[in-house]
Amino acid sequence: MTNVISNSVQENVADAESSTPEISVRPVAGHIGAEIKGVDLSQPLDDAVVAKIRRKLLKYKVVFFRDQQIGHAEQIAFARRFGELTHAHPHEDAPPAEFPEILTIDPKRYEQKYGKKFRDQYAKRQYTYYSGWHTDVTAAVNPPAASLLRAETVPDFGGDTTWTNQAAAYAGLSEPLRNLVDGLRAEHRFLAGQERGDENDELSRRIKANLLVSHHPVVRVHPETGEKALFVNPGFTTRILDLSAVESRKLLELLYEHLTRPEYTVRFKWEPGSVAFWDNRATAHLGPQDLDHLDVERVLHRVTLIGDRPVGPTGYTSEIVEGEEFRATANVKVA
Structure with a gap:
């Protein structure tokens, strides 16, 4: 499948001048992240604006918009300018009515759905739906090409999200x-x-009923920029194939420590109406780590773009072990 982000408008990745001088772009960290101003995501955007946003996304890996007065429909309409959208999530059986593309990220909602012990159970794991370094849905053979997250309700302090540039991290290896x-x-x-897993844990049972397991290259060649990027993450990567258990664990620990070094990262402070748009093929991100002891409300909404199968430097293309490709329709089995 042709890469979805580049389907709409073919263009040079170089940061060339465009006919949209009203849009300002301000880098916010040395290796990753930029804030874009002068764009109203509630309104239809012309092709030149979409093309410029795409260039900035490819260059900075994650771009941020502030003070956007949009809802589910507008978020979906904007994201569709960059490709076809997935279903909300491989395990989401109750997205918002009429908006099956939306995944609502709200720890209190997960507690209601999976029980009050949800936080305690997932604090013991490497990954949760609201914290832990991960690249979105890499258990699927075609992980999302990009993700778009909108803040509805956020606390006055805390709750930041951090992204890391996995292409810069790869380049920083010896x-x-x-x-x-x-x-x-x-x-x-x-x-x-x-x-x-835990047979008494409802989410574990649901994951097993909708199993997704894939083999990916450890290094992914970006289908648009040609950059090489690390493509492992603590949230989904279980082991490196063909290595012993000890070798796999030690090498993954080294790579995780390297890719999360501060110099490759950017940290974003959310406000109501903030939007983050990131290239899921070249980044990993970390949800907030400072809210579990606070009684605060934090509600965000995510959509993801259908991706292609990663290809490594040797030409190896990702393979399905269990499950199906992550597409626009879903038939979630309830355990």
Whole structure:
């Protein structure tokens, strides 16, 4: 499948001048992130504006918009300018009425759905739906090409999200280590590090009923920029194939420590109406780590763009082990 972000408008990735001088772009960190002003996401955008946003997304990996007065419909309409949207999530059986593309991220909603012990159970794991370094849905053979997250309600303090540039992290490895990881493959699945799960945990049962397991290259060649990027993350990567358990664990620990080094990251303070749009093929992100002890409300809404199968430097293309490709329709099985 042709990469979805580039389907609408073909263009040079270079940060060339465009005919949209009213749009300002301000980088916010050394390796990743920029804030875009002068765009009203509640209104239809012409092709030149969409093309410029795409260029900035490819260059900065995540772009931010402030003070956007939009709802589900406008968020979906804007995201569709960049490609076809997925269903809300492979395990989401109750998206907002009439908006099956929307995944609402709200820890209190998860507690209502999966029980009051939800936070305690997931604090013991490497990954939760609201915290933990991860790249979105890499358990699928075609993880989302990009994600768009909108803040509805956020606390006055805390609750920041951090992104890391996995292309910059790859470039920062020594040449011998780059040569090693270029040829490796890894397994990705939900509940990384907790493969056995808990039969009394409703979410674990649902994940097992809708199993997704894929093999991906450890390094992904970006289909638009040609950059090489690390493509492992603590949230979904279980092991590196063809290595011993000890070798796999030690190498993944090294890569995780490297890709989350502060110099590759940007941290974003949410406000109501804030929107973050990131390239899921070249980033990982970390949800807030500072709210579990506070009685605060935090509600955001995400959509994701259908992606293609990652391809590694050796030409290896991701393969399905369990499940199906992540597409616009879903038939979620309730355990």
